[in-house]
Amino acid sequence: MGRKKPSAAALLFIIMVFELSAFVLLSLRVQPIDLGAILFGVMMVGVFILQYALLNHFFPYIDRYILIIANMLAAVGLIVQYRLNPEIAFKQAGWLALGMIAMVFALLGVWKLAVWQKRRVTYILAGGGILLLALTLLMGRSAGGATSWFSVLGSSFQPSEFVKLIFVAVLAAVFAQPLQKRRLLLCFGFCGAMLGLLVLQRDLGAALLYAGTFLILLYVGTNKLSLVGLSLIGLGGGAYASYHLFDHVRVRIAIWQNPWAAYESQGYQIVQGLIALASGGLLGMGLGLGAPNVIPAYHTDFIFAVICEEFGLIFGVAMIAFYVIFIVRGALIALNAKTRFDMLLAFGCTSMITLQSFIIIGGVIKLIPLTGITLPFVSYGGSSMIVCMMLVGVLQGIAARNGQAEDEMLEQMEGNCP
Amino acid sequence: MILQKRNIRIMLSVFMALFAGLTVYLAYSVLTYGERWATNPYNPRIASQKSQVKAGDILDRNGVTLATTDAKGNRVYTPDAQVRKALSSVVGDSSGMTTSGAETFMANYLLGFNDSVIERFYQEITGAKREGSDAVLTVDSTLSTHAYNLLGNYRGAAVVMNYQTGEILASVSKPGFDPYNLSQYKGDTDNEDSPLVNRATMGRYTPGSVFKLVTAAAALEYYPDALTRTYTCKGELPVGDTVITDANGEVHGKLDLKRAFAVSCNNTFATIGMDLGADKLKAEAEKFGFNNNFLFGDLLLYSSSYKSPTKKSDLGWSAVGQYKNLVTPLHMCMITAAVANDGVMMEPKLLKHLVNVRGYDYQELKPAEYGRPLSAKNAKTLQDMMVLAVQSGTGSRGRVAGWTVGGKTGTAEVSEDEDVSPNAWFVGFVKDEGHPICVAVVLENAGSGGSKAAPVAAGILKKAKELGY
Numbered sequence A: 001m002g003r004k005k006p007s008a009a010a011l012l013f014i015i016m017v018f019e020l021s022a023f024v025l026l027s028l029r030v031q032p033i034d035l036g037a038i039l040f041g042v043m044m045v046g047v048f049i050l051q052y053a054l055l056n057h058f059f060p061y062i063d064r065y066i067l068i069i070a071n072m073l074a075a076v077g078l079i080v081q082y083r084l085n086p087e088i089a090f091k092q093a094g095w096l097a098l099g100m101i102a103m104v105f106a107l108l109g110v111w112k113l114a115v116w117q118k119r120r121v122t123y124i125l126a127g128g129g130i131l132l133l134a135l136t137l138l139m140g141r142s143a144g145g146a147t148s149w150f151s152v153l154g155s156s157f158q159p160s161e162f163v164k165l166i167f168v169a170v171l172a173a174v175f176a177q178p179l180q181k182r183r184l185l186l187c188f189g190f191c192g193a194m195l196g197l198l199v200l201q202r203d204l205g206a207a208l209l210y211a212g213t214f215l216i217l218l219y220v221g222t223n224k225l226s227l228v229g230l231s232l233i234g235l236g237g238g239a240y241a242s243y244h245l246f247d248h249v250r251v252r253i254a255i256w257q258n259p260w261a262a263y264e265s266q267g268y269q270i271v272q273g274l275i276a277l278a279s280g281g282l283l284g285m286g287l288g289l290g291a292p293n294v295i296p297a298y299h300t301d302f303i304f305a306v307i308c309e310e311f312g313l314i315f316g317v318a319m320i321a322f323y324v325i326f327i328v329r330g331a332l333i334a335l336n337a338k339t340r341f342d343m344l345l346a347f348g349c350t351s352m353i354t355l356q357s358f359i360i361i362g363g364v365i366k367l368i369p370l371t372g373i374t375l376p377f378v379s380y381g382g383s384s385m386i387v388c389m390m391l392v393g394v395l396q397g398i399a400a401r402n403g404q405a406e407d408e409m410l411e412q413m414e415g416n417c418p
Numbered sequence B: 001m002i003l004q005k006r007n008i009r010i011m012l013s014v015f016m017a018l019f020a021g022l023t024v025y026l027a028y029s030v031l032t033y034g035e036r037w038a039t040n041p042y043n044p045r046i047a048s049q050k051s052q053v054k055a056g057d058i059l060d061r062n063g064v065t066l067a068t069t070d071a072k073g074n075r076v077y078t079p080d081a082q083v084r085k086a087l088s089s090v091v092g093d094s095s096g097m098t099t100s101g102a103e104t105f106m107a108n109y110l111l112g113f114n115d116s117v118i119e120r121f122y123q124e125i126t127g128a129k130r131e132g133s134d135a136v137l138t139v140d141s142t143l144s145t146h147a148y149n150l151l152g153n154y155r156g157a158a159v160v161m162n163y164q165t166g167e168i169l170a171s172v173s174k175p176g177f178d179p180y181n182l183s184q185y186k187g188d189t190d191n192e193d194s195p196l197v198n199r200a201t202m203g204r205y206t207p208g209s210v211f212k213l214v215t216a217a218a219a220l221e222y223y224p225d226a227l228t229r230t231y232t233c234k235g236e237l238p239v240g241d242t243v244i245t246d247a248n249g250e251v252h253g254k255l256d257l258k259r260a261f262a263v264s265c266n267n268t269f270a271t272i273g274m275d276l277g278a279d280k281l282k283a284e285a286e287k288f289g290f291n292n293n294f295l296f297g298d299l300l301l302y303s304s305s306y307k308s309p310t311k312k313s314d315l316g317w318s319a320v321g322q323y324k325n326l327v328t329p330l331h332m333c334m335i336t337a338a339v340a341n342d343g344v345m346m347e348p349k350l351l352k353h354l355v356n357v358r359g360y361d362y363q364e365l366k367p368a369e370y371g372r373p374l375s376a377k378n379a380k381t382l383q384d385m386m387v388l389a390v391q392s393g394t395g396s397r398g399r400v401a402g403w404t405v406g407g408k409t410g411t412a413e414v415s416e417d418e419d420v421s422p423n424a425w426f427v428g429f430v431k432d433e434g435h436p437i438c439v440a441v442v443l444e445n446a447g448s449g450g451s452k453a454a455p456v457a458a459g460i461l462k463k464a465k466e467l468g469y
Helices: A009-027 A035-058 A064-084 A086-112 A119-139 A159-176 A181-200 A204-222 A225-245 A247-257 A268-280 A303-311 A313-336 A340-364 A382-416 B002-038 B044-052 B081-086 B117-126 B141-150 B208-222 B257-263 B266-276 B278-287 B312-319 B329-340 B376-392 B449-466
Strands: A141-143 A146-152 A155-157 B065-069 B075-077 B134-137 B156-162 B168-174 B230-233 B236-239 B242-245 B253-256 B351-355 B369-371 B405-412 B423-430 B437-443
Touching (some): A035 A064, A035 A086, A064 A086, A064 A303, A064 A313, A064 A382, A086 A382, A119 A159, A119 A181, A155 A159, A159 A181, A159 A204, A159 A340, A159 A382, A181 A204, A181 A225, A204 A247, A204 A340, A225 A247, A268 A303, A268 A313, A268 B002, A303 A313, A303 A340, A313 A382, A340 A382, B081 B141, B141 B156, B141 B168, B141 B449, B156 B329, B208 B257, B208 B266, B208 B329, B208 B376, B208 B405, B208 B423, B208 B449, B230 B257, B230 B266, B236 B266, B236 B312, B242 B266, B242 B312, B257 B266, B257 B376, B266 B278, B266 B312, B278 B312, B329 B376, B329 B423, B329 B437, B376 B423, B405 B449, B423 B449, B437 B449
Antiparallel strands (some): A141 A146, B156 B168, B156 B437, B230 B253, B236 B242, B405 B423
């Protein structure tokens, strides 16, 4: 145990008060008072505090702010879901618990296992990733216009979420090594196959996310602008081709340009989202006083609009600020990394969260064309929640390695000059 | 790894820029368009709020109730059918069939969406039936009804404004509708001829010669010797393969700008327009608000358009308000108001103030400047030209005993077909700071502006005088 860290108790306390008062408000909605809401809130806060204390005790090197923000965002998600429908909040709480466990496994896996950049492992991961996506395309069922769901043991999950981890790990492993033509070509082939499969599944949001992460890691890892330019041309060509090949891409662009013109049909979701944003105003309608049920996908893709409607524009901006802090902390972990692989892995995970939150918030507020993906940590969805928590786990694993290495260095220095 | 770390820092800055863009766009779009989105008939919250909240009253500036909610929660309108119809375009309807009326556009006040969180929480806890605020409009229902009747059997619109404050004293659209009898118009909302279209704010008309106000302002701005230059009108002005003509084949002979304005000489104004060029004319029109996406807090006003012509003859026609120029009556009234108010264009205002449940007035009208399209000196010159046009020009039937009225007529050709009568326009103002009234009238397919629209405007001004404005 080397350095002393400043306490985050004040921040935790404020967040706790916010969360508990939200659940008290929710409990007052019905007569007699809904004690379940209060119980749910108290349990949620209890679990968060317990998790935070345990993780800090067993893994002293982890980045506490990332943990606090992930928990805070998940709590906002649970509050809104409880307000929309307590049943989905219960389910989501279960997914969150699974996610917390998965996070610890990811943390340990990254911290203790040194196999992730072995060539054989990379090949297995890459092959497995392509296989998973291909199987989804062949056997999956579709929801929300995309064929990206897979049914296992009665509950469906979304492989494109889990493949995110594989994708980042493979790219980090490739770019951590010196440039080599054969390896690079294989990597391009891998990414091309992934993107092709995602577009065929009509999962445009995921395709955009993967393409962006690929470009970022390519640039950061190889520092070759010519390669980035070439990939941009390739991706641009692909985007252009898909615009002309697929109707659903053209529709997305058209309703982005003027959703009001197609209010009755494809523009309905965006228009209702915008109306919800506007109805909330600066301070919001108040928790439970809005009418978010009119927006399709209100608890998943459009949860940001619901949050803005009930909590207000100011809170929406605060949410964006939380993501920004998360991103900065993630980038700091990458900057403190001791090996290229760790650095790229940490920055890849950070980029995933960055792009995902940007793409969906930007889509909901009509800054960019809407592509349906979840808002990290907040939206309802098991696969998304577990994978987001695992991304946090990977970041924390690297933070733990960084901290450990720095402590060892300090000890060595102290040993050298007594 | 130094290069990679530098790249990470660069990417981090890119991420920050992306999120800054997200925040700015979110705040900008909600603060700019939010009110418009929220008060849209598509917003189901308005309908659901109606069942829970007692909607506030809509009153005219003298306290006459135009719409109220009875004990059963039904919307009740003023009992006089004439008044109901005359004010229908301003008041709107509560079922969301019209988009621009106060019932929809001010729904956030009437239904209490603007209540503070504390107020809402209090009402939620006490379980009292919530009540929205009352909206007191700037319009005078007596003047409005009179104006509506004066439009006679023509389709069209009339707007009366206070040019110093921007208050709209009357805004009528004919035909109007009866809010009690709306079902007959179902499915008719997009039809141009529908009574549900508010012609004063959504009707985009060819301005014809009333546009000469803009061309004259441009001449005064760009020609230092504008008032001494002379023009010769031969009745026909050949440009390329076409000829720009004057109404009824009139030949005005040698004349200066003031005279040309008074007799509304097409040859002179087309010559000025072609000499100034499309860019200057377009810039002048845009200073007056053409091509601008009006975003006023109190009302929905469709934008007017001035498209730059490429052909020289089209440029000439556009300078006399033909070609593809389109303008709404309210906007034309604002342009007149800018001239009358010594070059300062005021924002149109429709909301005088709100009265909350406890009887307190709030959100009192604050006059706001929209822009300064012309200098005070040029505005005064233009005022004199308009007075001359009424005293000894085409607008002589716009005179009002006891007031000095300035005005401009317009006879806008709307069809190549000789049998289709032109739209008649008249815009005018009272040159007296104690009675800062201006008016815009358009009558569809009525004939010449001087003979048809000017008397209507004069009648409206006479009524305003009678009412003490």
